[in-house]
Amino acid sequence: MTMGRQVGAGPRRVLFLGATGTIGRATVRALVSHGHQVVCLVRRPADFAIPVGATERIVSLADPSSVTRDGIRGEPFDVLVSCLASRTGLPDDAWAVDYRAHVNALNVSRAAGVTHVVLLSAICVQKPILAFxxxxxxxxxxxxxxxxxxxxxxxxxxxxxxxxxxxRVRRGKPFLIFGDGTLTACKPISDDDLGRYLADCLDHDERRNRVLPIGGPGEAITPKAQGERLFALLGRQPRFKHVPVVLLDVIIAILATTGRWMPALAAKAELARIARYYATESMLVLDPATGRYDAQATPSTGSETLFDYYARVIRGEAVAERGDHAVF
Incomplete structure (x- = not known):
């Protein structure tokens, strides 16, 4: 079996998971632009075309034999890159996709010669309380x-x-915030900036065998700051609707109780728990010594800010493909 090439050895053969999402497509584009040969394993024909220069192969990621037969096809690969994630975060979906599908791909790709795996995870795993x-x-x-x-x-x-x-704001409605809008903060990163960062991981020795938190450029921003800038870009006075976090607690309690007899409501309770998590936890590096989130310790990369993106969407130069990332 052909062994994987070493870092910096020129174009590599890349096995790619999660190419149908916006971040996956951005990462595939970046890999192709670097000259890598990218084979994308997808669970069904993509709603969006796989970036030019990459190859699409339909497999069942739940079945290692399908990944081997329909995806690998007896060919050698050097690197496994994954932007794959469960769509809902619900327990069954999370363990099937975030864990088992990845384990299957890891085992099969190792047999095909892969020596390096680049995984897109999430910073929220620093403080895990949810199934995903x-x-x-x-x-x-x-x-x-x-x-x-x-x-x-x-x-x-x-x-x-x-x-x-x-x-919502365009339609004249207020911007929704939990509490006073300063409970949390984050350093959001664009798809393209993140895609380039992930692609560059193939060629950076210092990124190997490391867990790397990463954010976008600029200072950490709160939900209130997001709303204020959005109103400014639209030329309107800021209007906020404050949602108490305790309301989510009540919703969770009701759904969890009734969910004991109705599975559909149990699933909604988990989705409410996910919403509460993001409403109360910052997406920044967590200092284990203090238990506090540290914006200064959260690395930044890239060039496009969230507010640059807001402006492009408002001008009609970009479309917000939210998919399962919808909250409101």
Whole structure:
């Protein structure tokens, strides 16, 4: 079997998971621009075309034999890159995708010669209380124990996760914030900046065998600051609607109780728990000594800010593809 090339050895053959999402597409574009040969394993025909220069192969990621037969096809690969994530964060989905599908791909790709794995994870696993966080951490642990070189990237927040209220504000409605709007902060990063960072991990020795938190450029921003800038870009006076966090607690309690008899409501309770987590926890590096989030310790990269993106969406130069990142 052909062994994987070493860092900096020129173009590599890349096995890619998660190419149908916005971050996946951006990462594939960056890899192709670097001259790498990218084969994208997808669960169904993509709603959006795979970037030019990459190859699409349809597989069942739940079935290792399908990944081998339909994805690998007896060919050698050097690197496994994954931007794959569960769509809902619900327990069954999270363990099936964030853990088992990744374990399957890890085992099969190792047999195909892969020696380096670049994984897009999430910074929220620093303080895990939700099913999808535990599933992500379980695979991170499996990857670290695999003996392969690894690069685990934990971004702080995505533009699409913070763009859900643009249309709402345009329609004259107030910007929704939890509490006073300063409970949390993040350093959001664009798809393209994150895609370039992930692609560059193939060629940076200092990023191997490390867990890397990363954010976008500029200072950490709060939800209140997001709303203020959005109103300014629209030329309007800021209007906020304050939502008490305790309201989420009440909703969770009701859904969890009724969910004992109605599974659909139990799922909604978990989604409410996810919403509460993001409403109360900052997406920044967590200082284990103090238990506080540290904006200064959160690295920044890239060039596009969230407010640059807001301006492009308002001008009609960009479309907010939110998908399962919708909150409001």
């Amino acid at each position: 966080q535990h599933a992500k951490l379980a695979f991170e642990a499996a990857l670290i124990a695999s003996g392969l070189a690894y690069t685990i990237v934990r971004p702080t927040a995505f533009f699409k996760s913070l763009s859900g209220q643009i249309d």
